[in-house]
Amino acid sequence: MSRKILVLADLRNGGVRNVTFEALSAAKNISEGGEVSVAVLSNNAAVNTGEFAHYGADKVYVVNNAALENYVPDAYAAALEAVIKEAGANVVFLAHSAIGRDLAPKLAARFGAGAVSDIINVELDGGNLVFTRPIYAGKAFTKNTVNSDLIFATIRPNNLTKSEPDTSRSAETVNLSVDLPADSLRTFIKEVVKKSTGGVDLSEAKIIVSGGRGVKSADGFKPLQELADVLGAAVGASRGACDAEYCDYALQIGQTGKVVTPDLYIAAGISGAIQHLAGMSNSKVIVAINKDPEAPIFKVADYGIVGDLFEIVPILTEELKKA
Numbered sequence: 544m545s546r547k548i549l550v551l552a553d554l555r556n557g558g559v560r561n562v563t564f565e566a567l568s569a570a571k572n573i574s575e576g577g578e579v580s581v582a583v584l585s586n587n588a589a590v591n592t593g594e595f596a597h598y599g600a601d602k603v604y605v606v607n608n609a610a611l612e613n614y615v616p617d618a619y620a621a622a623l624e625a626v627i628k629e630a631g632a633n634v635v636f637l638a639h640s641a642i643g644r645d646l647a648p649k650l651a652a653r654f655g656a657g658a659v660s661d662i663i664n665v666e667l668d669g670g671n672l673v674f675t676r677p678i679y680a681g682k683a684f685t686k687n688t689v690n691s692d693l694i695f696a697t698i699r700p701n702n703l704t705k706s707e708p709d710t711s712r713s714a715e716t717v718n719l720s721v722d723l724p725a726d727s728l729r730t731f732i733k734e735v736v737k738k739s740t741g742g743v744d745l746s747e748a749k750i751i752v753s754g755g756r757g758v759k760s761a762d763g764f765k766p767l768q769e770l771a772d773v774l775g776a777a778v779g780a781s782r783g784a785c786d787a788e789y790c791d792y793a794l795q796i797g798q799t800g801k802v803v804t805p806d807l808y809i810a811a812g813i814s815g816a817i818q819h820l821a822g823m824s825n826s827k828v829i830v831a832i833n834k835d836p837e838a839p840i841f842k843v844a845d846y847g848i849v850g851d852l853f854e855i856v857p858i859l860t861e862e863l864k865k866a
């Protein structure tokens with residue numbers, strides 16, 4: 544059975560986040576010949592719509608409206624609702640980001656549709672879509688089918704395989720006008736205050752160097768930042784480090800922070816509490832640096848270094864500089 548799949552483009556700082564291309568690649572694999580499309584909601588974002596085609600999009604729906612300058616739930620929900628109707632979508636993919644987590648249930652309720660969140664895989668089984676999602680802080684996985692004509696699914700970044708781009712493909716661009724009068728919007732953004740979290744997007748980083756309370760101070764993050772710079776990595780943190788005001792909460796990884804799945808996760812001075820593991824235990828390779836050989840982080844680590852992070856991290860940085 545062919546199905547029409549719509550992907551909401553995840554735009555950040557003028558670019559398109561990788562999860563959008565991962566979602567498109569998956570959509571192409573499971574559409575069974577149905578149309579794959581993308582919704583670009585913005586206030587005139589300069590997005591290269593051709594790139595969507597390279598990863599499987601047949602159509603790009605563009606809604607440009609001043610009300611979409613920043614994420615406003617009412618405006619985005621109304622715009623995406625209009626695109627879903629126009630595209631006649633059976634499945635809508637969104638990133639499992641703050642925006643996707645807010646929009647998916649809102650729109651599922653509006654359409655009386657089913658929703659599945661935080662998926663790490665989607666496959667076809669006898670014509671049905673089967674979604675895999677982690678439960679119990681990543682200790683187990685459930686396979687889910689959704690019995691509704693329209694399905695919303697949020698996708699955890701860095702898990703679905705991004706296909707090789709097919710640069711011979713092109714997509715039709717459809718400009719959609721959606722009326723979003725100010726008096727229909729119950730919230731509006733007065734000001735956006737951007738916090739600096741380093742150059743690399745934590746949610747999509749392939750390598751993360753994370754620090755815990757063991758870094759002992761804000762300055763203690765400096766050697767981690769230097770290692771991250773050499774590796775082209777993002778810097779993350781445990782809640783212990785955030786609570787101690789060594790770093791900003793934007794860096795927090797875990798149950799109440801960001802969930803990440805990098806290729807390499809280096810945990811320095813992090814004990815490995817269950818709430819921290821909830822955010823990183825599905826990383827492909829985990830390296831733990833801790834002076835306590837009994838620290839629980841070593842139970843999930845692929846490689847463990849028992850020692851003082853202030854001695855080990857600079858050695859790693861120097862050696863990697865030579866590589």
Ligand code: FAD
Nearest residue numbers: 755756757781782783797798799800812814818819834852
């Ligand atoms: P600690 O547990 O204090 O560990 C510090 C580690 O550093 C120790 O293992 C120590 O041996 C090591 N160390 C010290 N000095 C050095 C050194 N020089 N070199 C090497 N190692 C050294 N936590 C999160 O991380 N993310 C969450 O999202 C989160 N959500 C939570 C939600 C709830 C509802 C609750 C109750 C807790 C949550 N927590 C979360 C907190 C969690 O339980 C832990 O308290 C926290 O993860 C501990 O942080 P830590 O490992 O940095 O600190």
